[in-house]
Amino acid sequence: MQMAGTGTLMTQSRCDRCSATGPAHDFVSAGSDGTWRVLCSRCFNTEMAQFADLHEFEHPSFAPLRLRDVDDNNHEFHFRSLLLGDQLSLEAFELVGDDEAAGYRFQILGEANAEPFALLARLVQKMKRALSMKHLNDDAGSLQIAEMTLRGRVEWNGDERVRQPCVIVDGRRIEWDDLGAMLLAFEAWQFRLEMLDPSDEA
Ligand SMILES: [Zn+2]
Incomplete structure (x- = not known):
């Protein structure tokens, strides 16, 4: 199974597998056997877990989180977890108005069987380090x-x-x-x- 663009942030997407709708940052375009489908992260992970023989895998999902930067401004982050073969990717997106390209974004990679909260903790540390800097x-x-x-x-x-x-x-x-x-x-x-x-x- 391959993965393409991560979609745009503020638009709504619909999963071709389970019909769930939601913000586009939680969807991926996934291709297999020459056909491309839009999948929610849960369906993507379910299929990837089957494909990679990871039968114990449970889809982690995290509530949005607000962090303050060095100037005391709030930034609200939304998370997406994707199983990429033997790796688990955890991403944080800051949704800024209608501008799909703007805002902070962070990603961290861990073992597929890593404890998701440990991965989240590492990601949040990385986010805090970045928000403590001004360039x-x-x-x-x-x-x-x-x-x-x-x-x-x-x-x-x-x-x-x-x-x-x-x-x-x-x-x-x-x-x-x-x-x-x-x-x-x-x-x-x-x-x-x-x-x-x-x-x-x-
Ligand atoms: Zn789905």
């Missing part, structure tokens, strides 16, 4: 890179006409041109750009 300064409406390191996530900017990314830094969406303007503060400086898997620590 951007908002100086009278003009954004600046606060220090020497910028951590974030690459997303597609959603515009079909121009193939361009945007980045999510401190959980906020930064357009490519605005990132460029911020980098001009470092004209003639060197930089190192390193890509990291979503489950790695940035």
Whole structure:
């Protein structure tokens, strides 16, 4: 069984297997034998557990969680757990308005038979570490890179006409041109750009 895009966040999806509907972040597009179906995470995990002969597997599901960042702003996270063969992936999504690309996102991977709450605890620690950092300064409406390191996530900017990314830094969406303007503060400086898997620590 393969897995494709994770779907969009704010739209509703419907499971092709159990007909459950819910927020799209809890659904995946799964392909087997050349056909693609939209599955809720529970159905995806049920099928994956059968496929991987993990008969003891129970689908973990976690209630949303609110965390405060270093500026005392609240961030509400929703969780999705997916069994990926012998690994269990746990993701946290921050749902920000209608912008499907924005907001913090975190992922952690563990053994398929790991205790789900232990995995959740590790993920929450990772989230807290990230929320305790600020990479951007908002100086009278003009954004600046606060220090020497910028951590974030690459997303597609959603515009079909121009193939361009945007980045999510401190959980906020930064357009490519605005990132460029911020980098001009470092004209003639060197930089190192390193890509990291979503489950790695940035
Ligand atoms: Zn389902």
